[in-house]
Structures are given as C-alpha cells and as structure tokens.
Amino acid sequence: MDEKRYKLKIIIIGDYAVGKTSLLSGYIDKQFTSDYKPTLGCNILKKEFQGEKISVGMNFWDLAGQELFRTLQSAYFEGANGVMIVYDVTRPETYENLSVWYSDYLDKGTNKDAPGIIIGNKIDLERKVSEEQGKEFADKINYYFIETSALENRNVTEAFQYLIEKIIPKS
Structure with missing residues (x-):
C-alpha cells in the first residue's frame, strides 16, 4: 500500500508577547526560551512526522503580533490548513483581541x-x-x-496534536 503524504500549513496568531514562539519552540524543540525577542513579520518553523503509512510535513507560520505587521497578514493566511489563536491569561486585553484576530x-x-x-497560555502565572471565558469564546x-504553559511545557504537545489530527483525515 502506498504511503499517504501530507503537507500542512498552520498559522499561529495573537497579540505580541502571548507566547506564540515559545509554544512552537516547546512543540518542535522541546525547550523554552525566556529571552523574549519579538517576531518580525513571520517566522516559519518546520516539523516532519514519519509513520508506518503516513508522512506529514508541517510548516508552522508564527505571525508577528504587532499592529505594524497586520497589513502583511493576507499573504500569510493564504492556504492555511489550520489556525491557532493564542492569548495570555495574565493580560485581559489579549483575550479581548481574540475577536479581532x-x-x-x-x-x-x-x-x-x-x-x-x-489557546490560553501562561497558566503557570497568576x-x-x-x-470559562476562554471556553466561552x-x-x-x-x-x-485548551490552556497551556509554554514555560512548564504543559498541554503544548496536546494543543498541536489536536489540531493536526483535525486536519489529517482518518483512514
């Protein structure tokens, strides 16, 4: 039987400093970097999965959260197979901006x-x-x-796994 091959594009959006890049690093590299560097424009990270009868190439598009880069979004959004919208549970304005994203x-x-x-991130903080607010939205x-802690690597893999499983058809 032939191997099934998939190439996925998943975009990760949300306000600046909500932990989008940290979540990605936790999923791809299994590490957390506390050194905050704002994403400029878009950062694309890749991960490959090879199973017995399936091959999945995943491209994660980590989009800058600053207003300055919003005009570039349409090019980044094009052809996305899945979307992750992240907010910071310690900053209510990032939750309020979910509807904008x-x-x-x-x-x-x-x-x-x-x-x-x-994704409600930073649940390790106050x-x-x-x-309930996150679930309601x-x-x-x-x-x-789902709520996550990139710092503690809590629910990070589960968040990505859920979305990937929703995208790839069951066979």
Whole structure:
C-alpha cells in the first residue's frame, strides 16, 4: 500500500508577547526560551512526522503580533490548513483581541473552514482571564479550547496534536 503524504500549513496568531514562539519552540524543540525577542513579520518553523503509512510535513507560520505587521497578514493566511489563536491569561486585553484576530483570519484567509484552536497560555502565572471565558469564546466560534504553559511545557504537545489530527483525515 502506498504511503499517504501530507503537507500542512498552520498559522499561529495573537497579540505580541502571548507566547506564540515559545509554544512552537516547546512543540518542535522541546525547550523554552525566556529571552523574549519579538517576531518580525513571520517566522516559519518546520516539523516532519514519519509513520508506518503516513508522512506529514508541517510548516508552522508564527505571525508577528504587532499592529505594524497586520497589513502583511493576507499573504500569510493564504492556504492555511489550520489556525491557532493564542492569548495570555495574565493580560485581559489579549483575550479581548481574540475577536479581532479571528475576524482578520475570516476576512483575509482563503480556507475559512480550516479547523482552529484557541489557546490560553501562561497558566503557570497568576491569571486575570478565567478558563470559562476562554471556553466561552472558543464555543462561540466553534473552535477547540485548551490552556497551556509554554514555560512548564504543559498541554503544548496536546494543543498541536489536536489540531493536526483535525486536519489529517482518518483512514
């Protein structure tokens, strides 16, 4: 039987300093970097998975959260197979901006039916946004919801695994 091959494009969006790059580093490299360096434009990280009858090439597009880079988004959103929208549970304004990020994706993305996930990050710190608030927003837009700690590598793999499994058809 022939091997099934998939090439995925997953975009990761949200305000600056919510931990998008740290989540990716935790998933791909299994490490956390506390040294914050803002993403400029877009950073693309790759991960390969080779199974018995499946090969998956994943390209993760880590988009800058600063307003300055918003005009470039439509090019980055094009052809995404999945979307991760991240907020920081310690900064309520990042939660409030989820609807802006979601609307931007709907307005500029070419695959509006792509599965999505809302991620509340930094649960290792004192929260100002409740888990219920995150779930409520995710339910409203029909996205999956999970809370993570990039620092403690808590639920990081699970978040990525969930989305990847939603994208790749079961066979």
